[in-house]
Amino acid sequence: MVIAAVIAVVAVVAIAAVLLSQQAGPAAPRVKDVIIIGTTDSIQTTLDPCEAYDYLGVNIIQNMGEGLFAYEPGTAKLVNALAVSYTISPDRRIWEIKIRTDAKFQDGTPLTAEIVVWSWNRTITLNQDPAFLIADLIEKAEAIGQDTVRVYLKAPFEETYVKSLLATWVAFPVNPKTTPMEVVQPPKTVDMIGPYKLGTWKPGEYIELVANPNYYGEKPKTSRIIIRFYKDAQSLRLAVENGEVDIAFRTLSPADIKDIMEKGKLQVVAGPGIAPIRYMVFNLNKEPFNDKRVRQAIAYLIDREQIVNTVFMGKFAQPLYSMVPIGFLGHKDSFKERYGSKPDIEAARRLLREAGYSEANPLRIELWFTPVRYTPAEPDIAALLKQQLEASGLIKVELKSADWATYRTLFKEEKIACWLLGWYPDFLDSDNYVRPFYHSGANGWLRVNYKNPEVDRLIDEQVLQPTEQRVQTLARIQDIVADDAPIIPLWQEGQFAVAQLNVKGVVLDYSQIFRYYLLYAEVQG
Incomplete structure (x- = not known):
């Protein structure tokens, strides 16, 4: 009798488990840990924001750092980033900008107004190709306490124009503990305030970005981004069609893009045809x-x-x-x-x-x-x-x-x-x-x-x-x-990205910034 009862209980439990599994359906999708982006582009200088002036190098910097202002994704609207608030003098020549007190560099060093001023002075002093973006704007900057930057402009520039320039990568604060004032910094010492930090970089093969645990803002959708380099468009197209990469970005030919659009096995995301x-x-x-x-x-x-x-x-x-x-x-x-x-x-x-x-x-x-x-x-x-x-x-x-x-x-x-x-x-x-x-x-x-x-x-x-x-x-x-x-x-x-059908968060907008931190791909199980 005892044995029969045990068998009956086991049978009931087994049937219940089957019924529950049928009701539950397949396991919920999960987000992949890594997104692989394929490109024929290359990084031509360092990842020092004072020097970089090539598309890919700058775009990587824009995912590893930020300035006082930034473009809201999907729009041309400028919003506060490291800035909290600002005031402008009646003659439009002096700005006082309050900065975040919770922002830290990758090593945990807190952001201060003094570091912002130091970073700008470094860019202007080193005078690399993109330095004019702030050198032609700023007469002088000084720290007022820990959280306020006072900026003296060279002329009474219009408000949006000033914010636009302070949103450029050359105005991103860098960590003075790891950044030399006198020379452009080597790639592995890049330390900014942003959603990602530099992982492994094998020039000509790939560069890896990993989530920055000390970033004050929203965490990236995907913890690792790998940018893999291809020698030509044919190799890049094969890689995305074979699933070797999640996204192909810069550059497939117009004929390739047209053909991929017509086949419908991959998604083609188009940016506005206005800025490049x-x-x-x-x-x-x-x-x-x-x-x-x-x-x-x-x-x-x-x-x-x-x-x-x-x-x-x-x-x-x-x-x-x-x-x-x-x-x-x-x-x-x-x-x-x-x-x-x-x-x-x-x-x-x-x-x-x-x-x-x-x-x-x-x-x-x-x-x-x-x-x-x-x-x-x-x-x-x-x-x-x-x-x-x-x-x-x-x-x-x-x-x-x-x-x-x-x-x-x-x-x-x-x-x-x-x-x-x-x-x-x-x-x-x-x-x-x-x-x-x-x-x-x-x-x-x-x-x-x-x-x-x-x-x-x-x-x-x-x-x-x-x-x-x-x-x-x-x-x-x-x-x-x-x-x-x-x-x-x-x-x-316009800009075009070709992606696997499960990839989401590809935003190509007027700013031309490809934001890796918005990307994610769902897989089953």
Whole structure:
């Protein structure tokens, strides 16, 4: 009887367990511990915020640190980050900014106003490529107690403009305990205040970010991010299609993106096609580009619509006739007004003949491009530009290419005279599309060697003007530089990320910041 009773109880328990398991269904999904991002991009300098001026290096810094202000994800709205509150003097020249008292660096060192001031002074003193972003803004800064920074501005700048610049990575506080004042810091000592900190970094293979336990804010959705480097777009596409990476970001070709969208086995997340721009640069210290007639002739010959329709299939980019993109305050199609929207071969030939060129003595130029960094279609773009320029019958173009590290060195050391580049905004303001390119005090990084005192004056004036007057000044700037043509805008495009279907939190917005801390992927069990 006892044995029978035990058997009966066991049977009842077993049946109940089966029924409960049937009712409960499959196990709830869990969030993966790691997200792997594949890219053909690379880090070109260190991860020191005072020096970094390449997209990927800066983007990693933006996930490891933050400034007094930040862009709210998914918007162009500036919000407080390390700042708690601020006041502005009636003459707009002095700001007093209260900072958080609960923010700590990765080693537990508390943030103080003195550290903020020290970090800014270090950036300005070292004077690396992006230093102008705050060096042109700040006359002096001082700590008032532990939690207040007093900032004396060089001019009565508009409020949003100041916050935009203080939100840039060059204004991020760094830990003085691990950061040398006199030199750029080596990568492994990077210590900022942000959701992630640097893990393992094997250059050319991968870089790992791990959650920062001392971060005061919301913890990252995923505790580890691995950015894996691929040599070309074909390898990157295979990696995302085979599930080797969770996300492919920078850069697949327009044809790849279109094909992946049509197949529907992966998700394609598109950012607004407003801020990234592409352009051609001339070194005005080098012949033949020190002759404005040559630059203008080239401007007459470029067919942007052909590039957009052929390479980008008419849907992933749009022609650009100003360095100020469509959608930004004061944008004006100055190059279209000056040179037309279609090639004017006769106008180009007339200028080239005036400059001394002929069928027997054609203008010979090298056009440089880098084949992977911006798009795998870069060789096709360069070939189209060669075809367009040679249609004049008076120009011979030799195409030259180099990997990004070599390419960057070539134009920095002024060893090339005509090359293609791209630009992602440092902050969301039209000033960031004129000052870094045309102001003689800020365009040194580009080696364009363009100096126009009137343009310098207008650029300095426009950031102080009310909107209506500023639009007029920006229009004048765009008209002048279109005529001078030290740089030729080509097109603007959007950002695209290709991700596995279970990946969430991919936010691509106007700021161009890819926020790793929002990413997560759910898996069963």
